[in-house]
Amino acid sequence: MVVAVRDSWRVQDRWWTDDPVDRSYFDVVIEPGRVALVYRESSGEWFIHG
């Protein structure tokens, strides 16, 4: 459960390659007070970065 968003940003890059990147990153605080970096692909899928 996300308690707070500490920061968010957008990376759009490598569009000229076969692996274009378009991600919305969120630096979030999750429930027991831990932080996590998650991102959403332009496809809508969510991933945890670390």
Next chain:
Amino acid sequence: MASPPYVELHAHSAFSFLDGASLPAEMAGRAADLGHSALALTDHDGLCGSLEFAHAAAAAGVRPITGAEMTVTAAPHLGPGQAASGVRHLTLLAMDARGYANLCRLITIAHARTRDSPDRSAADPLLPLDALAAHNGGIACLSGCARHGLVAAPLAAGRRAEAETLLRWLVGVFGPQRTWVEIQRPGLRGDRALARALEGLADHVGVSVVATGDVHAHSPRRAFLQDAMVAMRHHLTLDASEQMRRGNRQAVLVPPDEMARRLREHPGAVTETLRLAEMLEFDLTRDTGYRFPDFASGHPGEDADGALARICAEEARRRYPDGPRRDEAHARLDEELALIRYHGLSGFFLLHRDILEIAREVALEVRPPGSARRALPPGRGRGSSVGSIVCYLTGLSHIDPVESGLFLGRFLNRDIRSVPDIDLDFPRDVRARLIEEIVRRYGDEHAALVAAFPTFRARMAIREIGGALALPPADIERLARLSDGWSSADAVDEEIRRMPGGEDRLRSRRWRALAILAKEAAGLPRHLSQHPGGMIVSATPLVELVPVVPAAFPGRQICQWDKDSCADAGFVKIDLLGLGMLSAVEDCLDLIARDHGSAPDLSRIGFDDPEVYAEIQDADTVGVFQIESRAQMQSLLQTRPENLDDLTVQVALIRPGPVSGGAVHPYVRHRRARRRDPSFRPPYDHPLLEPVLEETLGVVVFQEQVLEVAMALAGFSAGEAEDLRRAMSRKRSRDAMLRMWERFLRGARDRGVPDEVTRTVFTKLIGFSNFGFPKAHSAAFAVLAYQSAWLRRHHPAEFLAALINAQPMGFYPPASLVRDAGRRGVRTLRACIRSSEAACTVEDGRVRLGLGMVRGLGPDLAARVVAERTTGGHFTGVADLVARTGMRPDAVAWLARAGALDSLGVPEREILWQAGTLARPRRMAGGAGEQLPLPIEPATAPPLSVPDRIDRVIAEYEATGVSTGWHLMTLVRPALPTGTLTASALRETRHGREVTVAGMVVARQRPATAGGIVFMLLEDETGPINVIVRPDLYERHRALVRADPLLVVTGRLERRERVVNVLARHIEPARLPARDPIPLEQPDDARVRHAVPAAQSFARGRR
């Protein structure tokens, strides 16, 4: 509609070169579409696009705000030399006229040291922060962008104390009321924390925060281009430039609501955009405060009106001492002076007179004493000013309007809205010095050249974007060479498709990106450059009206506006044009005077020599100013000009405007009809157009006719017509054009013009666009065209020599000029070490090539050789030549190949041998050990084979670009297919016959208006051959058509009127005859092709 919640105060256009990715007009149009009420343009260190933007925005209903993002030193008290400590950005916005003037000064200061390096290569502009102390009045200062901002950068790096010191320094300069902390949320990691830290700092120091978007593109598509531009700017690939690029595509113009949403954590900073925008009252579209330079009269109490009247009266007494013309002249003068006073233009005429006076002094300095040139006026006016007696009396025109019965007409009347045009043409050398001298006299704060902004073209776009995309360099180079270098960049995908495996390539992302980005980049300005001759002189300091930057050329400076912006600002642009033909005419007169003791007075030769018109009507015009090109020649055969008025139309007719406006064919038809029946009246699209288009037989030929048609058909006022002209000249201004069309249609309906007629006429006007000559311009060019035709007719040898000396100029390479003169009986002699001067001269009616034409010599060494010969006598041999001139062996070799050493009586092979053995050691470091110029005994040459005649011809082409003997095609002919016709045989061949011809390519052209057809001009030893290549054939033989200098063409002979063309069906390279046994140094095919003089190749000019 509720007013938008946010105003964008920080946006870049493509005039932030290689950073902003959209035109100012695109920014303005998009802002209007998205519901912005106002928009600031803040390009890097410049206002190049600001006036264009201001007009476009105002027209679209968006209030324009003027500003710039300045590159500044990272701290006060740092000189430009200390840029190593980093550069920062500040956003400056003009609040009022004073602020605008200061902004212009600051930008000028930032650029002042950008050309300090010895090679004058451009350095980045940099404003010492301290300059703000002296020039900050009326400016709102924002602390800079998130990345490089003066305050944000140290804060982001954790140096809060430094950030605070700098912010306090800004507050000390601008005061708390004109200082804002700028916050941005570019969607990058950490931008939230930085924005909060900036808010905290602003609060602590006691200044307001304001939000900005740092926009770099008007649409999301251009954000890709923006990425590529950053890579290009840093000469890196996209992959390698991650640190410099923005990291995402958020820096794009979005609706104000969307910006407010992105910045919802900073509501105060959003509201502040509205408050600050209210404070920025300055409107660049209003009067910029330009004034003509004050006239410093030597007579106390005399104003400009009085001074002009006095000067004219004095001169009139001298030129019209008595007789019937005296009264007429005085009456005309009074009438003109009254008009000039009425429009407040006395200062304008005095300014031009001053400039001509300066030119006179410069000309005396430039032209050698004793030359025929010294008696000539320093330059000549062109255009409708020749009808003015004031211009005549002040020296701006050389034609007596009373004697010639010229009317003032369009030049000056009660209704003119803008200042009249006075263009002054000068020989190149006079012009070059004059520009420096004008800046020196008026002061570098008051005079500058007009800017021009070259745009991305296909070849440049392919190379630069292809490099950024890291595509294989060999492929990029091949693609670039295939493309038309000067065509617009938007056809790159076509070019890729044509490459081997092109379709496959277009399936890869990188190649597809190249095609798309090149298309997006087409038409965007690439950098600031110099307009060919426009100059602005201002009484109020020019540097407070527009920033001024140093030019690449020493001693010159350029203002940041192009000719459109200068015109919009109401600046008087003085056109000082350097014309190669004027240089040639002067040189020609000098050569005639040398030969005959005196030169003809061109102002007295009249304009009615039937022999001259006979040649013009036969298109015998190689070398004649303006009417020598392939297209002009074909037109001349049909229009057959008979007088100066016809020539005036002719000069303007073969231009992109009339051609794409569909004027050429009707004009030709109507002229033919008029020739048959002098009472023939051309048809008009509507009777209202008759008075306007009568002189051009019913078609639009001259630029001002566009305005006149709009006024006659649609009832436009002079001002509205001017707006139409402006809308047509602007790039991508579809909206503006649409508004014009609606107004045009309404106006025409009011006058009872049927809609379909209105549509036809409007379409023609659009086709014409702005790409035509004003009549004034054509008239002056027609005079020079006639004079050059006259000199060519009556002094052909001197004319040829002068044309070669004035190279590069004109349509034909010297080889073709020499050949053409040969056909007209003028012999050309090889350069000769005994007889040649540095430039070409005339000897007993024959042209002697100058030593300067020989490759490896150039004008300087050639002049040295001639000077040494004059003082020390003739050279006795190669050893003597080398000893006395210090000439290097390669130069000796080129002289030998050019045949210039024939008079030494030594076989060429032996000379080449000797030159090698005489090579002098290089000068030792430290200056010691320089060899004394003692003659060295040359070694004896071993027996060498005698070069054959073919080799000699090739060598001459290689060494001088010219053959004085055989034509290259004479060498090729034995190997041509049997039955190949010469150009002269072609003239006797009937229409429709299948023919084979061959020639050296003189020109290849693919006009945008011709639907892909390529026109080629070939030349053989008997004359020129016109070839038409249809698009399908062109596609099959692209490489041949584009690049092979020697071609065999088979096709159908087309004879229309007097125009003869070969409609090509088959094209192949012409091969050299094989010789048996093959001598050792047989010129191979590649060498021969290399020796062919450069042709006019598509729109790239001669190369």
